[in-house]
Every structure is written in structure tokens, then in C-alpha cells.
Amino acid sequence: MSVSGAVSEIVAERWVERTLAAYPAEILPFLSGEHDRFRNPVGQVIQESLTTLARELLGAMDNRATAPAIDALVRMRAVQDFSPSAALRFIFDLRPVIAEVCGEVTPQLESRIDELALMAFDRYLACREQIASLREKELRVRALSPAR
């Protein structure tokens, strides 16, 4: 695929914008404007993950890059105050973004988006299961303590 890095950058930029729009308006300037990754971890994870995913989607689609990027973002959204559909909506925001930037969504891109969506489902469920098992583990420890 011969789409230049510049296109992937524009895709990433608009994708980030759309994803951030799911957060309350009061926090948007901070989420998008604060670039210190320690002062603004949520904004930075969104920025970094989506930039990587856009690059891979329009490039090599290397699993070694996409998997950690999906994990970082989904892991975070899995604990924020989102329903499952809202947590994963960002993947589906890709279609309109690509159509807007590239004019059309080719069948190859369609199937790549589907692939990312399936990866995201798997990660989301894995994270939710991990939260449940971490809770269980804490409960077991608690049960050992004398008065609880």
C-alpha cells in the first residue's frame, strides 16, 4: 500500500479528535493540549495508541505494533466509566475518518478495521476478566484476615 506517512498522520489526528469527543467537554482542552505524558496520561495513551494504529493500518499492519497499542488503550477504557460499546467505539470511528481523508474505504482497509475491532474485543474481555480475578484474589486475602 502506497499511502504516505503524511496521510496516516492526518488520519491519526482526526481519529484522536473524534475519540476525545467522547469525553466531557470541560476536559477536552486539557486532554488534547497537555503533552507531558505524566501530567496527562489519558490523553497521551490515546494519542500514542491511535497514531501507531493509524500508521499500521495504512502500512504494514504488524501485530507486534498493533497489539500493544490496542492493549494500552483498551486497558484504560475498560476501567473508565464507559459501557462496553462506548469503550470500543473508537475503532468504528475509523471508517468515517478514512472516508473523509482518503475519499473511500477500500475493501482491504475494511478488513483491517474489522481485524482491529476483533483484537479490541478480545482485549476488552481479557481486561474485564482480569479485573474480576484481581477482585477475587483480594477477597481471598481478606477472608484470611481474622475479623473480616
Added chain:
Amino acid sequence: MPETLVQIEQKAPRGDWRDPHVEFRKGSICYSAAAKNLGALSLPNPRAWQPMDADWKLPPDWKRIVLDGMKERLKKYRSFRLFMDICVRCGACADKCHFYLGSADPKNMPVVRAELMRSIYRRYFTLTGRLFGSLAGGRELTEDVIKEWFYYFYQCTECRRCSVFCPYGIDTAEITMMGRELLNLIGCNTNWVLEPAANCFRTGNHLGIQPHGFKDSIDFAAEEASEITGLDIEVPINRKGAEVLFVMPSADYFGTPHYYTLLGYLMLFREIGLDYTVSAYASEGGNFGLFSSHEMMKRLNAKIYDEARRLRVKWILGGECGHMWRVLHQYMDTMNGPADFLEVPVSPITGTVFENARSTRAVHICEFTADLIHHGTLKLDPRRNDHWIATYHDSCNPARAMGLLEEPRTILKSVCRNFHEMPENTIREQTFCCGSGAGLGTDENLEMRLRGGFPRANAVKYVKEKHGVNLLTCICAIDKATLPTLLEYWVPGVEVAGVHELLGNALVMTGEKERVADLRGELFAPEAHSVGSASEASHA
């Protein structure tokens, strides 16, 4: 298909902050306090209820109780009235709260959290608010406001990070404390706060361990420390006339990884020949009273001092605990002090006078140990910690409430050769909270804790990737209990330990047997092997 089944939620529901409505979702709230615990502490309105219920079964005159309570406290605590009046809404604190950063919920901005209370203050306690209501920034006090308070005041860990950035020194933690006090007046409290307080009242510690159980645990630890070192280590309990009363958080003798820190203390005390005692009555350093009301905090804090008086010790040494030090350092003196029946603490080994503890007569173990190291009185072999690449999490209370920044670092750098700091804006005074303090550290609240702990974990992840860090050290019992879960989710592969655990590993004791493993039973790194009582061991 019914329409409700095909509806997909577009966004998390949020709106204008003045709208008090909140949704209580399981997984991100703490459950209500059991009636028996309210009973044990003589608190009002014991009943069966949960935050998810529509009817909270408030007393009929709840509104009057809350407003009267507010009036009384505005008079009693000048800081409360000041904090209600002086905020200029500059926003410097807004993006400093870990809950805000992790949840992206605007009501978690410290300024808005305070505003939830301030708007009621304005409406009922200022002239303009009484006359102009919402035009003057006031809000009616409704049941929904009570629910909102409960949600957001139990979503603040009282960590005080926001206060570091406020040009007026407004301490939102104090406002949260007032909010919780008022909620307590009408029986809206959480079990994770009240059960430890009730236990402490009954048995002397949060876990409800009775004196014989306390003795068993301490004896067990002493035996294990003896086995590890080949030395005879005994721990005096309730011994009258000892020089020092040592008070630690109960998790140290009942939790993991806290327990290894306890082994570290015991070995240190044996090595320097400290004349000390522990107590089955003052068997808790922590003070969950801090998380419900000043009155409760005072009652629990008094036990430590009563015991110090009864045992006729000279001063108090305290273990690795977080909020214990907030209470001791910032409240004890006005609540139960001055402790002038005790002596100003002096290290029996180095002769250092702990001037900073002149009024409370209580010294933090890190101050004590750092002083020993500074004077070169300990023989340490840091190679015994070569299997760890450590970083240090400044536990909020010791760091921000008592300025204990250098002492733990002095110890760590002397007992371990691989130490890397996290980024500047995430440590020391600016440290990010674990997200589980102030009584939020329960399993039912795990999602909220994971949100709140995200900024901290994010910085740990950075040093793990950059330096291969595999150990997060800290000096707070709540940290040790909750950070392992946090890290397992966000940064797998990083463990949690107390500073005195690493000290226990590195401490070369007089006459000790050859040591091949650390306090967790893990073998030392190969080159650190056979250094047992080696003569080449470094003098710190």
C-alpha cells in the same frame, strides 16, 4: 426486538456539574457500613442500605442535621470556613488530582469537588446565596446532593496533591473530611472505613486481632527472623519501663508483603540492641478514624498515648505507615497533646535529638534508621539486593504531610545498588497517590482504584521500560496492600516492598549465619552469594 436491546450508549452520561445526579455502578463504589459497626462506635442511623438503592433511609430531619452540622463546623474549624470563602477558581488545582486524570470526570477536579460543598455553603450560609440562590452560585441541599457528596467524597483519597499547587493553600482533603463528617451524621458511611475503626476500638487494631493472636503473630515473626539470621531474636510485648514503644500498622504483622518489612524492623532492633516494646493494646499505627471524623480520629489516636503512659516508655517509634503520620504530625498535638509526659526522643545509639518530634514525641522509623546510617552505625551489604532494580513511591502522607522525602532515599541508596527515580513531577511533594487511600482500598471499589492509580502506574511503567525496574518500594501499609493489584493490572512484573525489607536484606548482623536468600526466601543474585558476614561488606 425491543428498542432497549438495540440501543447503544453513545457516551458516558455526564452533564452540568450543578446537576447532582450520579449513577452508582458496582465496581466503582464502596459499600455501606454494616449497622453493627455503627452500633459499636455509637454512630447515628444504623440500618441496612446500599448506595445503589433508591431509598437511602435517611433520618426524617436529615436536612436540618446536615445544615446544623455544617454551621457547627464552620465555627469550630477556621480552615473550613476559610476554604469555603477564599477559592478564586483559578484552576491551578484542576488537573492535579489522580482521580480526575484517570477518570476524566470533571467532578473530580479538586476545585469542583470542593464546589459540591461550597455551593451549599453559599446557599445557606452567605447573604447573597440566601437572597439569590443559584445566581450566586448556590445549590439547594437535596437528597441527590447527599448522594453526590457520598460518591465524590469517597472518591477522594485525601492525598493533598491538589493543595501543593493551590496558591492559597486550599486543602481539598480537609473539605472531603468535612463532607464525610457531615455524611456520618446521617449514617452515610462505608464499611471499609468503619469496620477497621470499630475493630480498632474493640481490640486495638484494624484487623480485629485479639491480644493472643497479636502475640502469636509477633512470636512467629521473631522465630522466623531468628531462623533467617541464626540469632536469638525476641520481641518484648507490653513490657513496662522499656525506653521506646514501637507502634506499627497491623498489616505489618498480618499482611504480605508488609510482613517482610516487619522482619526487617526486628532484625534492626536486635542488631542495635534497642530497648523497646510492642503493645497488644496499641497494636495499630494506622487510624481509620481520620477517614470518618475528627472525633473518631481523636479516640483512636488517644490509645497509643494512653499505652505509652501506662508502659512508662520515654518516646514512641512508629513503623512504615502512611496516614498514621498525617494524624501524628498534623492533628495529634491539638487533639490529644502535648505528650509532655514523654521525653523528647533521642536516639540511644547516635545521640541525635529528634527536635522535629518535640511535641508529639513520636519518631518515624525512616528518620531513625536514616540517622543510624548517616552515623555509620550499621554494617550493610547492598549487593544482597542486587536481584532488585528498585524505584520509590513517595507515600502521600509521609511525603506531603510530614516532608519525609530524603530519609527513605538515604536508606534505599545505602541498601541497594540499583535505584532509579520516577519522573520529577510524579515523586516527592508531587507524588501521585496509589488511588486506594483514605478508606477506598476495598475490592468492591477496584475499578475506581484502577482509574485513580493510573497516573502512578503510568510513571512506574516508564521506569520499568527505561531501567528494567522490578520493585516499587514504599512506606505505607495501604500502599503495600493495594499497589500489588494496581501493578498487576497496569505494569505486570513489578513487585512491592517496604524500605525496611530491603534494609533487612542488606543488614549484616553481628554473628549471623551465612545468608543465601532474602527475607522472601529468594536466593541472592550470584555475585552477592556467600557474603554472609563478609568482611568486605561495605560500611554505609
